[in-house]
Amino acid sequence: MNKEIPLINTSETVDFKRYEKKFKALSDQKRLQIINILASKGTVCVCDLAPMIDMPQSKLSYHLKILLDAELIKKETRGTWNDYSLNVKEVRSLLSDQLCCIFLPSGC
Amino acid sequence: MNKEIPLINTSETVDFKRYEKKFKALSDQKRLQIINILASKGTVCVCDLAPMIDMPQSKLSYHLKILLDAELIKKETRGTWNDYSLNVKEVRSLLSDQLCCIFLPSGC
DNA sequence: TCCTTACATCAATTTTATTTGATGTAACTT
């Protein structure tokens, strides 16, 4: 009846695979730059974002998908446009305050 | 004479490449597991670590090198042995308190 | 309806990362 709650997280209890995916999404210069831009601009559509980071549209969509799949960003469709914004809560749950200060312009 | 200190970190001021490397090192299940083990055991030599994570020695050395190059772990030679330990300060400077709680057994 | 814009997705290629088994080296042991 009582669920055991381990006091110490070991190899058996931590879901490493889940975090691998999050960190993989973060482990790219361009994607970090996208996060930084979304943090400062709030909400940006793909067509506005592409010139900001000097990237062809298909490439940008590829990277946005990786960030989206890792739940680091959010997507909202508005007519023909797709607006992307940062999942601030998720990013904050992963990164130290120090890093949030660096990456999120409104971070500290 | 006065050095400009930007109040907001933009694409121009953040060293994304530096963080790409750190996150790349974190973006692997096995390497996260190594971090977790080092956090709980303190200091472990390669020969003891290998059976813990069920990995051949050359493969383990490869992953340890990636973590070492990212400065997430430290290495100390003791005779024939190479002892590895976590660079707790560095890891804490990257990960949220919440993640430290999860990955570092003595994290919270 | 036809044209244009905004975007995702696809297939082919290129680049990077990982795995594997072998080899090299240095320090201990006998």
Place this chain on the structure above:
DNA sequence: AAGTTACATCAAATAAAATTGATGTAAGGA
């Protein structure tokens, strides 16, 4: 000195991720 243990590193093979250009689709405008 010869054998053994602990480890790094290397080259070859494999696997995964990223890039590119093309194609498809849906919405909005003329």
